[in-house]
Every structure is written in C-alpha cells, then in structure tokens.
Amino acid sequence: MKKTKIAAGVIIALGVIWTGTAWFTGKQLEKNMDQVVQNANAQMNNIAPDSRLKLSYQDYQRGVFSSSARFVLQSNSQTEDNAVIKPGQSIVFLEKIDHGPFPFAQLKKFNLIPSMASVHTQLENTDAVKKLFEMTKGKSVIQADTRIGYSGATATEIALLPLDYQNAQSGERFASNGGTLNISADKDGNKVDVSSDLDSLVLTTRNQLNMPVMFTANGLKLNANTHLSPEGVRVGDQNIDLQKLSVAVNGQQAFIAEGLNGKSSVDSVKGLVSGNIDYALNSLKIQNQDFGQGKLSVKLSQFDANSMKTFSENYNRQVQALLSDQEVANNPALYQARMSQVMSDNLPLLLKGSPVITIAPFSWKNEKGESSFNLSVHFKDPAAGAPQPQNVTQAADNVLKTLDGKLSISMDMATEMMTHVAMAQGYKEEDAAKLADQQVKGVAAMGQMFRLTTQKDNNIVASLQYATGQVAMNGEKMTLEQFLSRYMLGSDAPATVLPTDPAQ
Structure with a gap:
C-alpha cells in the first residue's frame, strides 16, 4: 500500500509539473507572439521588398495544454497591382498550438523529445484560396505540423493533398497526387534542410493550333542541406531528381526525358566561394526517336563571397524595381534593354576575386x-x-x-x-x-x-x-x-x- 501511495504521489507530482510547464509555455508563447510576427514581416521584406505583404495574428486563445490563433497574410497596398493577394483579400493560416514540454501532437507520433510547442497549420477557406479548396473538395491543400524546440529550432512536416482542377471551357487541367515537404531550421534560419517528394503532376493546356498539350512529371524529389557562410551567402549541398518528364500533343507523345538528376555542392572558405554543379539525363526521346543521353559538369572557384552577396542584393532589388515600373514591364524591348544594363552594371562584382569557371565536360552520346x-x-x-x-x-x-x-x-x-x-x-x-x-x-x-x-x-x-x-x-x-x-x-x-x- 505504501508503495502504491508513493507511485500515485509521483504520478500526481509529474502531472502538476507537466500542467504547470504547459501553462507557462502557453503564456510565454503569447508574450512573444508580437515578436514572432515582426520577425516574419522583416524576413518577407528582406526577401521580397516589393511584395507589399504583411502578416498579423488574430483571436489568440490560450489554454493550459493548447492554444489557437489565426495568422493573416494581407496586402498593405490599396491598389490591385499586387499579383499575390488583392486588396481586401487575405490568406489565413489556422494554428493549433500544443504546449510543451511534451506536446500531445508529438506524443501521438511517439516523439518523446522535449519541445516548447507543436503547431498544426492549415488554410482557412477565403476568397484568395477558394479555388484550391474547390480542387480538394473543401479541404485545406496543406496540412503542416511544426515542432518548436526550446533552442528555437523548428522542424516542419507538410502534407500536400491531391489536387484536380479542370476548366471545361478552355480544356485546361491541373492535377497532382500530392506529396510531402519537410523543412528544418535553426533558430536564426541560418541552417536550413529541405526534402520533398511529389509523385505526379499533370498540366493540360492548348497550343496555338488549339490542340491539347499535356505535360506530365513523375517522381520529383528534392533534397537540400544549406547554411549561411560568415559573409551571408547560402552554401551547401542540393540534389534534385525527376524520374520522367513527358509532353503529349493531341494524344501523341512528342517528348520524353527520363532520369534527370541535378546536384550541386557549394562551400565558402576564407571568403571565397567554390563549388560543383552536375546534371545528367539518362534518356531523351523526341517523336518516339531515341536521341541518347547527356551530362554537364560545371566547376566554380575563387568567387568573392562578399561581392556575390552584394551582387545578389543589388540584382534582386533592381529587377523588382523594373517589374514594378509599368512602363518598362509593358514594353518587352525596353525591359530587355534595362535588364541587360542591370547585369552589365553589376557584373564587375562577380569578377572580384578573379574567379574561374570550368565546364568539363558537356557531353552527349x-x-x-x-x-x-x-x-x-x-x-x-x-x-x-x-x-x-x-x-x-x-x-x-x-x-x-x-x-x-x-x-x-x-x-x-x-x-x-x-x-x-x-x-x-x-x-x-x-x-x-x-x-x-x-x-x-x-x-x-x-x-x-x-x-x-x-x-x-x-x-x-x-x-x-x-x-x-x-x-x-x-x-x-x-x-x-x-x-x-x-x-x-x-x-x-x-x-x-x-x-x-x-x-x-
């Protein structure tokens, strides 16, 4: 009996500790929510300064073991020149947050690693994404679960639901069997690992002769392990595999590429960036004729990391400015001339460090x-x-x-x-x-x-x-x-x- 009382006391004590820790975690999450949103907006502004998008949160409700909130992505522009979200529309993410140290969502997966929280995310059916809900028969196209560690690191598993969209009038169709996307990052977003697996994508449209053209991609896989160099350049290893890509015109096979693989490995040592980029194609058939196989290997070395970062920032900023200029965007000849000028103005930055580019080989057999x-x-x-x-x-x-x-x-x-x-x-x-x-x-x-x-x-x-x-x-x-x-x-x-x- 005494041992039973001791065991019961331990269980009660653990329950009190867990409840108290979960409640404290929820309170801390609520306390830092404004900072989380500010950081997200700062990153969006850094990546796409002209996107005119803003994230906010609403309806935060904190419980002992879980909380909920709505994260709202909107355009802060009053005109309709934003191609992502029109003024008045919004993309809403519904968040259910299980508090640590042992979030229920992670326990259900038999994950016993202590975590600050586990977040389940899905889309809300709004005007901006209603077509996606039509394709999935009323379900959110993404179902994401994110584990947040006490260090601030995150690991996200995203399930992409199958899609099927058809336009009877135009004959257009887009279909997918769905897939998975996994993303993990440290607290600062410096080290990011990504993996994805998409089984099948099908796109049907019509060409200039009004004949149906069907594009099919099978077995698309992506893996990337990257981090920021001391200079702020993203380096690391990436690999992409595509099992098969085919094009059929009016029901007849026109193009089949099989076994496409691309991989790159880039590193930065003492302020100089170097790397290898390799592509291989196992088989190419056009009009049912065998055209063989090919490969391409490119080696880069002695690129100055600081200059590469400056080049990337300047180029992205100037290209965004061109796209926002309606006079330039609506004039292809002027746009091409301005783009050439942007490249010419920034090219000296890429040549700092006296870089070397080697193609060895580009071959076809x-x-x-x-x-x-x-x-x-x-x-x-x-x-x-x-x-x-x-x-x-x-x-x-x-x-x-x-x-x-x-x-x-x-x-x-x-x-x-x-x-x-x-x-x-x-x-x-x-x-x-x-x-x-x-x-x-x-x-x-x-x-x-x-x-x-x-x-x-x-x-x-x-x-x-x-x-x-x-x-x-x-x-x-x-x-x-x-x-x-x-x-x-x-x-x-x-x-x-x-x-x-x-x-x-």
Whole structure:
C-alpha cells in the first residue's frame, strides 16, 4: 500500500509539473507572439521588398495544454497591382498550438523529445484560396505540423493533398497526387534542410493550333542541406531528381526525358566561394526517336563571397524595381534593354576575386559514339588597377586572364542523331541515314573551309585558347584583332602565324 501511495504521489507530482510547464509555455508563447510576427514581416521584406505583404495574428486563445490563433497574410497596398493577394483579400493560416514540454501532437507520433510547442497549420477557406479548396473538395491543400524546440529550432512536416482542377471551357487541367515537404531550421534560419517528394503532376493546356498539350512529371524529389557562410551567402549541398518528364500533343507523345538528376555542392572558405554543379539525363526521346543521353559538369572557384552577396542584393532589388515600373514591364524591348544594363552594371562584382569557371565536360552520346565540349575561363578582377581600355584587346585583358576551349564531335554519333532527326520529320530510315551522312560530312567540310574545325580520327575537332591578347585557333596563333576580323567580321585577311618558340 505504501508503495502504491508513493507511485500515485509521483504520478500526481509529474502531472502538476507537466500542467504547470504547459501553462507557462502557453503564456510565454503569447508574450512573444508580437515578436514572432515582426520577425516574419522583416524576413518577407528582406526577401521580397516589393511584395507589399504583411502578416498579423488574430483571436489568440490560450489554454493550459493548447492554444489557437489565426495568422493573416494581407496586402498593405490599396491598389490591385499586387499579383499575390488583392486588396481586401487575405490568406489565413489556422494554428493549433500544443504546449510543451511534451506536446500531445508529438506524443501521438511517439516523439518523446522535449519541445516548447507543436503547431498544426492549415488554410482557412477565403476568397484568395477558394479555388484550391474547390480542387480538394473543401479541404485545406496543406496540412503542416511544426515542432518548436526550446533552442528555437523548428522542424516542419507538410502534407500536400491531391489536387484536380479542370476548366471545361478552355480544356485546361491541373492535377497532382500530392506529396510531402519537410523543412528544418535553426533558430536564426541560418541552417536550413529541405526534402520533398511529389509523385505526379499533370498540366493540360492548348497550343496555338488549339490542340491539347499535356505535360506530365513523375517522381520529383528534392533534397537540400544549406547554411549561411560568415559573409551571408547560402552554401551547401542540393540534389534534385525527376524520374520522367513527358509532353503529349493531341494524344501523341512528342517528348520524353527520363532520369534527370541535378546536384550541386557549394562551400565558402576564407571568403571565397567554390563549388560543383552536375546534371545528367539518362534518356531523351523526341517523336518516339531515341536521341541518347547527356551530362554537364560545371566547376566554380575563387568567387568573392562578399561581392556575390552584394551582387545578389543589388540584382534582386533592381529587377523588382523594373517589374514594378509599368512602363518598362509593358514594353518587352525596353525591359530587355534595362535588364541587360542591370547585369552589365553589376557584373564587375562577380569578377572580384578573379574567379574561374570550368565546364568539363558537356557531353552527349548515343549507341554510335560520344561528343564533348570542355571550357575553362579564368577571369580577372576589373577593379585591380586596370586602366581604361583603349581597344578591344585591352578591354578583354582587363577582365580575362585565360580561356581554353575544346570541342570534339564524333561523326558517327552525329550521323546517328541526325538520322533520328530526319525520321522524326517523316523520312524513312534508309533515306534518313543517307541525308544525315550528307549533312554531317557537309558540316565537316564547311568547318575546314572556314578554318573553324579540323578532322581527326573520324571526329570534328576544334580548339580555342586565349591569353594576354593572343589567340590560338586550332593551333594557329594570331592576335585578338586578327581573330575577330577573320571570324566575327567576315574578313579574309590572313592571320599572322606567331612562332611558338620565343627564340624564333
């Protein structure tokens, strides 16, 4: 009996402690709610300063073990120039907050890690999102559960419901089988991990000939583990996989890409950013013709982190300003000119640190062979005491240290590809093969005629190197002015072949 009383006393004591801690947690959440909203608005303003969106909260009701609130996202603009939310409309997030240290929502998942709170979020059916509710038959398209640790770190699991929207008049349709999205972040949002899995997406529309065009994506997965460098540049590892992407026109398959994978790894060491970006495609078919597979590998190094951050901030701010200028936005030619000017004005920031970009390789292959292109460009910081350029050579040398490019096209591979191109256009296989052979041999002959390419081991090859005003095109050396005269301006002036040995 004595032991029973002791056990009962322990249970009661734990219950009192839990109740008191849960009540205190709820009180602390209410106390800090204004600060949470202010931080969210500051982040939105930093990411999209011209979005004119504002977050607020309403109807906070605190209980002992749980609380509830409505978070309201609205436009603070009085005009209808905001494409996200029109004035008078709002996106409302319904929040049910289970208090720690052991939130009921986490206990149901057998998660016994002490947490400050667990938040369940879903959309409220408002005018701004009513079409989403129509697609899901009255349910919130997102169901999110967020665990908030005592350190301020968060872990969110988002379930995306299946969608099905059809417009009988236009023939448009958007459908999805739903998916998941997981996001975790530390208290400051510096370290962010993201993973997602979307099973199927289907979009149907009509082309200019009023024929139905259906886009289908299957097996889309994304994983990212990122953090902010000391300079404020987001670095880390990212990976995206797409099992299949297809396009059908009027019920006939026009395009199928399978096994698309992209991955990147970027880091910052001693203020310099470097990284690798790799893409691979396992199969490409057009009009039911096999076009082979390809890959691309890009290496970046020696980018100045502070300058990259400044470039990103300047570029985003100036582009947002252009989009907000109705005169520019409604004039494609003017918009393109202004965008080019924005890039030109900010480009010197990217060249600080004398970065290097290497493509090794960009390749494509089929059952007959493989072709590849390799390029390495070493830039120069234009702000490193360079004088005002007086000619094209000085202008190039102010921003470029060296350039080295090599191209190798397998004639057998190219002939096979052009055969499938012709067959996709309706030629019979025998006729398509003859036409492809003529085309590839013709390109090879023209390349040699204009001294753009040479032939070696049944490959069409070309090489280009540049350093300190001197160009080597397929081994033939010339000045930059001579190169531009020959290949860019159509001049037949012979190049002066420079000796490879300085003693000559």
